Amino acid sequence: MTILPLSVLASTARQAARRLAGTPTSVKDAALREAAAVLRSSSAEILEANAADVARALDGGAPPTALDRLRLDERRLEAMAAGLESVADLADPVGEVVEGWTRPNGLTVRRVRVPLGVIGIVYENRPNVTSDAAALCVKSGNATLLRGSGGAIESNRAIAAAMSTGFEKAGLPLGAVQLVEDTRHETVEEFIRMRGAIDCLIPRGGHSLVQLVLERASVPFVLDGDGNCHIYLDASADLDVAERIVVNAKMQRPSVCNAVETLLVHRSIAPVALPRLREALEGVELVGDAATRELLPGIAEASEEDYATEFLSLKLAVAVVADLDAAIEHIARFSSGHSEAIVTTDLAAARRFEREVDAAAVLVNASTRFVDGGELGLGAEIGISTQKLHARGPMGLRELTSVKYVIEGDGQVRP
């Protein structure tokens, strides 16, 4: 098989992007449904390709979690196909008039949502990203360059081929979605430096990928960053609510970015709250500061490093704080700006926390696990941004668009 150079893929993508920008919603939706159908009818080929990737991963001694991310089965393929259909059901952001007005001189001004152009996705061994990301990009009128990793290349090829077949059947331009098949490690850097070819890069991967993008990317990007999330139990917290939320935020799915990593407890309730929470959090490794360890004898000391770490596992750092100010200070120091929650019955405390904590999401009396595109009602998400420019928090279809000024007149000139 010939592997096309990145420059060829990029110029095909640019052509496709220009055509996709004007493609009607009905055609894009039909394409997503066709792709779902082809995905289903190609399940044998896709699973066979995936089996080859899994065999290589096994040979390479991949850990069970990595294998689990890589492995596809009928159920997962069906979820991918259904995912394509559910993106077809979402509203198309393209063409939305965000706002508009008329100037005193009669000029009419509208700000209209338009696609970004070409979106580049860099991701690791998760073949489902191939269809999920491409679907969101196509629906928002963008061409996509998918740069998955070599460990999933057979699966990605089979999935991308199925999707392209469906897309072209429905009349989408050739090259709406293209897989970068050169998966040598050094080409990631070439990919993230294709300024002018990629309008927005979305890295979907771990810490080292994020660091590489921060240090080397020359294309515009939106970061799906770490989630070092906190829950603060205020002096006035309802302890039933506190227990429910902390258990949910830590234990329901500890490996994800919106799980809680540090618990801060107001000193006035710590003597009651902490022993109760230790019991409720059975199976969670707790580490704490001196005050916590006095109340929970036997737990290890939390280091500075612990408070700065996104454990992504059943481990929780705990600190007792003097008051709301101290909690806000701790969060300002250690937060990665993802999701921060307070449990309180005190209105003033809730309002201060909402205002003063600087994060993509602040929550009052709710689990941090809700900070997710689906849970918040965005329909689907391509990541959760922890940056402040362009997109912050869960990124849905709208975050894959830009806005264009459309200005109409009758011959007005500037005096």
Added chain:
Amino acid sequence: MTILPLSVLASTARQAARRLAGTPTSVKDAALREAAAVLRSSSAEILEANAADVARALDGGAPPTALDRLRLDERRLEAMAAGLESVADLADPVGEVVEGWTRPNGLTVRRVRVPLGVIGIVYENRPNVTSDAAALCVKSGNATLLRGSGGAIESNRAIAAAMSTGFEKAGLPLGAVQLVEDTRHETVEEFIRMRGAIDCLIPRGGHSLVQLVLERASVPFVLDGDGNCHIYLDASADLDVAERIVVNAKMQRPSVCNAVETLLVHRSIAPVALPRLREALEGVELVGDAATRELLPGIAEASEEDYATEFLSLKLAVAVVADLDAAIEHIARFSSGHSEAIVTTDLAAARRFEREVDAAAVLVNASTRFVDGGELGLGAEIGISTQKLHARGPMGLRELTSVKYVIEGDGQVRP
């Protein structure tokens, strides 16, 4: 005078930003008015400082345009003071609820505008930027680090001191606006790589500064890029309207980014339109393609380079095109994505141009010179973005903010 290291300025700015984020609009507005008053009452000191900068520039053999940008007088100082007051009159974007909804489980979700944090401005010898930029940043709740150039350092010091005096009088935190006094060229690079310290960098300068930012910046930035703007005269164009718009867009102020640089003319009207326009554009140097030169004998040939150049002067490249498609193609190839206009009476042509041309602003029957924050009614602008992420087109107060999710519940957890 001790020059503080960047790291000290940055940590002061971060503290100030946290306090500014919660500062009420009334206090920010009072601070802007106080600063205007101090600017007026300090005019003698400021003009004296400016005279020193001007003297140095003269000694250095600065060209007249550079001297004009640098020089202040009573009238310009008054305009700067009035500018501060007019920013005080604008609506505060902070706290605006952009949208909100309630989830089926009872969670309420709001997206609320918040300041970006610390904004870094890098600019050249234009002392008025010191007050203009700081005013917009303060009004939008951000702390500002101003990195002006050495050639205006005395003026900038005097202006920044006056503003800080006014700000502190009104109770703004110390360090809301800080001038970087180390103006050695090599510190620009240090400045644009202060990741974590600067939440958004806005370079206000020429091509070389933009290139430096593109190549070396590690902080998030919004680019105020080139404006290689086109006007296309459609076959159906009203020639009176065409003449008015082309003359305005080229001649009213040729040195700015929203001036037109290339004129595209449909071949069916070129024989009538071009001679007429040549007359109307007296004083403008025209260069053209072969078809243009046949109709306008004596003008020089336009090179590829000419079509790619933002002249910023009384020079205009001209090309005759076969149809709307060819015009759109030409623009796709050469546009810098700033402002693109069509003159037409044909609705279908207008609609296609609006949809298919990819730029921050597309205009129908209006001068490109309207693409400006003040002209479009944004109140003030800190630049015109030609990028697609975060801000596109004129950037007002809103573009100096981000959005935060505020999620309130009664103890909801994720099933």
